[in-house]
Amino acid sequence: MITISQLAAYAGVTVRAVRHYHHVGLMPEPARDGSGYRTYGAGDVVRLIRIRTLAEAGVPLGRVQALLDATPAVFSDAVAQIDAELRTRIRELKEHRRRIARLADGxxxxxPPEVVGYLDRLRASGVSQAMVEGERDGWILMAARWPERIPELMADKTAQLDDPRTVLLYRLLDELVEVGLDEERLGAVADLLAEMAQQSAERGDLDRQNEELSDDAFIGLMDSYAFEAHPVVKRLQELLAERGWTGWSRIRRAPGPGQRA
Amino acid sequence: MITISQLAAYAGVTVRAVRHYHHVGLMPEPARDGSGYRTYGAGDVVRLIRIRTLAEAGVPLGRVQALLDATPAVFSDAVAQIDAELRTRIRELKEHRRRIARLADGxxxxxPPEVVGYLDRLRASGVSQAMVEGERDGWILMAARWPERIPELMADKTAQLDDPRTVLLYRLLDELVEVGLDEERLGAVADLLAEMAQQSAERGDLDRQNEELSDDAFIGLMDSYAFEAHPVVKRLQELLAERGWTGWSRIRRAPGPGQRA
DNA sequence: CTTGACCTTGACGCTGCGTCAACCCCGCAC
DNA sequence: GTGCGGGGTTGACGCAGCGTCAAGGTCAAG
Structure with missing residues (x-):
């Protein structure tokens, strides 16, 4: 008769593990001696070693029981199944590695990569880091809401960068954010925005894009984000409204005044 | 302002996950509305999406926080570290697959393979399944206690199988177990055992083997296992004692009677 | 007023033990 | 006898990342 620590030592496991196996019913609770100590025999050592062997091979404890007294056929079936699970788990982890590798860039x-490229071009154009991060967040939201439309939208956006006025616009916005509410500059920016919106509308780009952005609540959410980030946005939107445009994240022609009232 | 379920939906995670992130401090608890509901904004959606992205790439939640606002250098260091951990985990799982594959045979x-070969030969010699399992358990114990000595011991054991008397011995033991205590058969088996022990001793095999099996408590344990399994073993040991041999798992020449008393 | 869909907090479950905590028991040196 | 060190005992929390009730308050709609 041996004690639990000797049992554990012979089998190459910890005492705690043995008690755990009792707890989950993998090993029966043995008889106790006069002072309450558990007493084991050689059979327990054998059983424990067999359990350990399976456990170390990645067999979940819940299945060890069944495997210990399985016929060879059942056994190899179960083993095949467990092996399949291990393969699945390995695949998942490899997928994680792949994804993590793609995160190397901040x-x-x-x-999606299209957006990353766009943001890089923005940065290269001298737009401030803060502004680029604002754009980034906006596109994170867009990509979450309409992932499949990102390529199209980004194609338009990237094309717009070829227009020097686009870069100018960002620079002016940067300045505005820096100096605060300056009515003169605000007016100039609003004019530029209206002009570009007008051209975009004439080309038909605006309608094509907006048609797909059909989730008013979500657009509202994005607008509120912009407002919170920079108070100037609110003022700009008001000025745009005066010029016949409504919205921010999604700019549209405003319904004519007096149309309904 | 959106509710927790809308937030979760936009970010592609579950409501429970969001609450969990609050709980572990990954997302700050937001303001509540009049009836205690959590209220979120677009910034929360962005943050949550970034958290999800990292989490889905296998980044432990405990490190997400640090990664979210890390400089590119720190970020890529951390990513490299996490990648290394993933690799380690994958290696472990592959090791599990290797071990599990080797368990295909019951x-x-x-x-160790030497023992498996020995047991296969035993079975092929017509020894009963119960007896083979008894041997198997004995060798499981041996391999656990003295793994490095298994090859040597098994070489001797396997060689003994070439002696027809060895197989005869197992068969006689099988019969004994089957019919119970039969004094005549017991005597014959004891004689055979003594004879073979004698020859083994003369060849020097016995001393060589026993020299290494220097753990009396462990040998006692193995003996007790044999006794429990088959009462005949106890009788056989007594008969062997009469013939000048002591022990069972490790047989030795008994100290002469009257040597000490 | 009643649904039904959401919201809230609280707590257990899963996996396989590691790691205290608080308390007995045993043999041995003093 | 007594103290000490090295056993043993049960009980319970911790870890990772949520899933899944449970029990009840809220809100918009019919």
Whole structure:
């Protein structure tokens, strides 16, 4: 008769593990001696070693029981099944590695490559880091809501960068954010925005894009984000309204005044 | 302002996950509305999406926080570290697959291949399944206690199988177990055992083997296992004692009677 | 007023033990 | 006898990342 620590030592496991196996019913609770100590025999050592062997091979404890007294056929079936599970788990982890590798670049957190390229061009154009991050967040939201439309939208956006006025616009916005509410500059920016919106509308781009962005609540959410980030956005939107445009994240022609009232 | 379920939906996670992130401090608890509901904004959606992206790439939640606002250098260091951990985990799982593959054969649970071969030969010689399992368990114990000595011991054991008397011995034992205590057969088996022990001793095999089996408590344990399994073993040991041999799992020449008393 | 869909907190479950905590028991040196 | 060190005992929390009730308050709609 041996004690639990000797049993554990012979089998190459910890005492705690043995008690755990008792707890989950993998090993029966043995008889106790006069002072309450568990007493084991050689049979327990054998059983424990067999359990350990299976456990170390990645067999879940819940299945060890069944495997210990399985016929060879059942046994190899079960083993095949467990092996399949291990393969699945390995595949998952490899997938994790792949994804993590793609995160090496900072911006690509949650962003498709088209957007990353766009943001890089923005940065290269001298737009401030804060502004780029604002754009990034906006596109994170867009990509989450309409992932399949990102390529199309980004194609338009990237094309717009070829227009020097686009870069100018961002620079002016940067300045505005820096100096605060300056009515003169605000007016100039609003004019530029209206002009570009007008052209975009004439080309038909605006309608084509907006048609797909059909989730008012979500657009409202994005607008509120912009408002919170920079108070100037609110003022700009008001000025745009005066010029016949409504919205921010999704700009549209405003319904004519007096149309309904 | 959106509710928790809308937030979760936009970010592609479950409501429960969001609450969990609050709980572990990954997302700050937001303001509540009049009836205690959590209210979120677009910034929360962005943050949550970034968290999800990292989590889905296998980044432990405990490190997400640090990664979210890390500089690119720190970020890529951390990513490299996490990738290394993933690799380690994958290696472990592959090791599990290797071990599990080797368990395909029933007996090899916890047994080195030499022993498996020996047991196969035993079975092929017509020894009963119960007897083979008894041997198997004995060798599981041996392999656990003296793994490095298994090859040597098994070489001797396997060689003994070439002696027809060895097989005869097992068969006689099988019969004994089957019919119970039969004094005549017991005597014959004891004689055979003594004879073979004698020859083994003369060849020097016995001393060589026993020299290494220097753990009286363990040998006692194995003996007790044999006794429990088959009462005949106890009788046989007594008969062997009459013939000048002591022990069972490890047989030795008995100290001469009257040597000490 | 009643649904039904959401919201809230609280708590257990899963996996396989590691790691205290608080308390007995045993043999041995003093 | 007594103290000490090295056993043993049960009980319970911790870890990772939520899933899944449970029990009840809220809200918009019919």
């Amino acid at each position: 911006d690509s957190l949650a962003l | 007996d090899s649970l916890a047994l």
